Amino acid sequence: MQDQILIEMKGVQKWYGGYQALRNVDLTVRKGEKIVVCGPSGSGKSTLIRCINRLEAIQQGSIVVNGHRLDDSIKAIDVVRQDVGMVFQSFNLFPHMTVLQNCTLAPIRARRVSKTEAEAIARKYLERVRIGDQAEKYPAQLSGGQQQRVAIARALCMQPKVMLFDEPTSALDPEMVKEVLDTMIGLANDGMTMICVTHEMGFARQVADRVIFMAEGQIIEEGAPDAFFRNPKHARTRQFLGEILAHH
Amino acid sequence: MTPHFGLPEFGFLLRGLQWTVLLTLVAFAGGCTAGLAIALLRTCGHKGVEWITRIYIGVFQGTPLLLQLFVVYYGLALTGLKLDAFVAVAIGFTVNASAFLGEIWRGAIQAVPRGQTEAAMALGLHYSSRMRDIVLPQAIRISLPATIGYLVQLIKGTSLAAIVGFIELARAGQIVSNQTFQPLLVFGVVGAMYFILCWPLSWWGSRMEARLALASQR
Numbered sequence: 108m109q110d111q112i113l114i115e116m117k118g119v120q121k122w123y124g125g126y127q128a129l130r131n132v133d134l135t136v137r138k139g140e141k142i143v144v145c146g147p148s149g150s151g152k153s154t155l156i157r158c159i160n161r162l163e164a165i166q167q168g169s170i171v172v173n174g175h176r177l178d179d180s181i182k183a184i185d186v187v188r189q190d191v192g193m194v195f196q197s198f199n200l201f202p203h204m205t206v207l208q209n210c211t212l213a214p215i216r217a218r219r220v221s222k223t224e225a226e227a228i229a230r231k232y233l234e235r236v237r238i239g240d241q242a243e244k245y246p247a248q249l250s251g252g253q254q255q256r257v258a259i260a261r262a263l264c265m266q267p268k269v270m271l272f273d274e275p276t277s278a279l280d281p282e283m284v285k286e287v288l289d290t291m292i293g294l295a296n297d298g299m300t301m302i303c304v305t306h307e308m309g310f311a312r313q314v315a316d317r318v319i320f321m322a323e324g325q326i327i328e329e330g331a332p333d334a335f336f337r338n339p340k341h342a343r344t345r346q347f348l349g350e351i352l353a354h355h
Numbered sequence: 356m357t358p359h360f361g362l363p364e365f366g367f368l369l370r371g372l373q374w375t376v377l378l379t380l381v382a383f384a385g386g387c388t389a390g391l392a393i394a395l396l397r398t399c400g401h402k403g404v405e406w407i408t409r410i411y412i413g414v415f416q417g418t419p420l421l422l423q424l425f426v427v428y429y430g431l432a433l434t435g436l437k438l439d440a441f442v443a444v445a446i447g448f449t450v451n452a453s454a455f456l457g458e459i460w461r462g463a464i465q466a467v468p469r470g471q472t473e474a475a476m477a478l479g480l481h482y483s484s485r486m487r488d489i490v491l492p493q494a495i496r497i498s499l500p501a502t503i504g505y506l507v508q509l510i511k512g513t514s515l516a517a518i519v520g521f522i523e524l525a526r527a528g529q530i531v532s533n534q535t536f537q538p539l540l541v542f543g544v545v546g547a548m549y550f551i552l553c554w555p556l557s558w559w560g561s562r563m564e565a566r567l568a569l570a571s572q573r
């Protein structure tokens with residue numbers, strides 16, 4: 108169903124000690140939606156998506172993922188993390204494990220899948236991110252772009268309902284950005300629900316259903332990419348877009 | 356008549372060496388087990404538990420080992436628990452080793468990048484799997500040079516056990532030396548025995564360290 112709600116954040120407030128990182132954030136994500144989050148550094152983009160899989164706890168408001176309300180119980184956190192995959196800026200592959208082991212560990216441990224089955228699933232997704240021939244290598248033997256594609260495959264092996272991306276191409280050499288973006292575009296075309304923190308505006312135009320602009324812990328503006336880029340309503344958004352486009 | 360340093364005396368030193376090795380192995384094995392528990396408790400995220408383990412480590416690192424051996428040997432005797440000298444020093448060294456190894460591994464656990472734990476949590480892995488599969492394998496690698504270094508210190512440090520009457524290598528050397536009046540020869544042999552135990556370990560430790568330094572450059 109196109110209109111089934113997968114993520115619903117309401118009135119979310121998040122503090123780091125005395126510093127408020129999220130101010131009254133509301134966000135609804137429907138099944139199959141692709142959302143791009145942008146905004147200046149320190150505006151709370153990472154915090155926003157890290158709250159969705161409870162890498163960060165919130166102090167006020169509510170987050171419901173696929174019908175499960177996130178609270179402090181281990182059970183709720185477990186259920187939500189099963190549904191949510193995440194890709195980090197710095198890849199965070201497990202360096203002491205082969206690519207294949209990186210991909211099979213969580214299905215074996217958290218989903219209780221057999222090793223054979225986990226490896227079959229892993230090889231399928233490694234093929235899908237076009238890296239099937241590297242399965243026996245260690246992460247350090249791969250390029251940055253290849254590592255990030257492994258990280259995407261690793262998350263997919265848990266068969267999540269939503270994928271969160273936190274600036275997945277920011278740590279990459281320019282010539283490797285495209286291969287990762289192409290992988291993400293492929294994923295989007297397959298119907299995956301995605302929230303991507305990124306400043307790749309070409310990617311946003313191509314796949315996003317909505318673009319969200321954040322500043323100082325708030326969602327300042329959101330809209331379809333066409334309207335968002337052509338006709339931003341807020342001065343803060345215009346200023347940010349000007350800076351981004353000047354850099355690219 | 357004074358005996359010369361001959362085969363029987365050498366045999367006596369060898370038996371001392373055996374006890375040194377045995378004491379080291381027991382203390383190291385016990386220290387590793389308890390030290391792992393200490394390191395895990397010290398990093399568990401629960402403030403109270405972390406404080407208690409911090410105090411434990413502080414007490415055993417902050418007081419002389421000699422004093423700790425006295426407490427175990429004489430102190431427990433006062434409570435009516437008369438321990439065999441080996442058992443007493445084995446307990447003393449184990450407890451002491453657990454504090455030092457616990458602190459070494461605490462540092463190593465915290466040196467594993469935070470992103471590793473976060474990636475594991477995002478994948479839905481529980482604490483036990485995060486530790487066993489992700490953090491500890493990397494922490495052990497990081498801590499290997501320091502752990503081996505501690506093992507070398509432990510081998511040499513077991514000579515303190517002589518103080519409560521336990522005859523290990525150094526004490527055996529002293530006895531033989533007193534009998535033969537050939538201290539240079541006897542302690543030369545004793546020194547060579549310690550060296551043969553410790554040097555390969557030290558060498559292995561520095562090789563590990565060099566390898567780790569190389570790996571972290573990449």
Ligand SMILES: Nc1ncnc2c1ncn2[C@@H]1O[C@H](COP(=O)(O)OP(=O)(O)O)[C@@H](O)[C@H]1O
Pocket residue numbers: 123126128146147148149150151152153154155
């Ligand atoms: N663990 C933390 N402890 C304290 N402050 C933090 C922590 N993580 C982020 N912050 C602060 O919260 C704000 C938002 O951070 P973040 O969500 O990482 O922003 P963005 O991803 O948009 O750059 C920043 O001011 C940052 O310094």
Ligand SMILES: [Mg+2]
Pocket residue numbers: 152153154273274
């Ligand atoms: Mg960020």
